[in-house]
Amino acid sequence: DADVTQTPRNRITKTGKRIMLECSQTKGHDRMYWYRQDPGLGLRLIYYSFDVKDINKGEISDGYSVSRQAQAKFSLSLESAIPNQTALYFCASSDRYNEQFFGPGTRLTVL
């Protein structure tokens, strides 16, 4: 079984809809992250969390929110999706040495 899982793997939604992407990890890591990747570019950090009570904004947090429901679960929400949020979204986890492990990605299309 994969150590970091994401659901859904693909999602098509309409402008203005609320959408939640979910991430779970079985690696026992305290640290979890959400990134987005746009075509031809590297990953950009949206939010990160070092434990259940710790949430931090990344480089591009506007338009997104997160919830850390448990050590193993970290969800990303788009309160009102817009077309320029169409992207590939990755969740990752890491230990305190910051070696990151990524989930398989969620391909989100906002029409």
Add this chain to the structure above:
Amino acid sequence: GIQVEQSPPDLILQEGANSTLRCNFSDSVNNLQWFHQNPWGQLINLFYIPSGTKQNGRLSATTVATERYSLLYISSSQTTDSGVYFCAVSFFNKFYFGSGTKLNVKP
């Protein structure tokens, strides 16, 4: 934030050839990782290498932290090596990715 530059941006190789990918970063970093993104979009960990040299089969990596660069060597390339190679650095617990090197290995 830290600037991460990867070169070359694109690389075409014949199967069996060797290559060197470079990652330069603009400030001191706490650690560095290399990833391979396969054609299906999956990110695969290659190396966690804050400094020094590591080898894994046909791949090896060297990071010279004092000079702010890392190199990824691919020897005897195979078509399955195709995809995008990213380096990512962490600085004060934030991560910064380069734009990647897109590798196409032709049979």
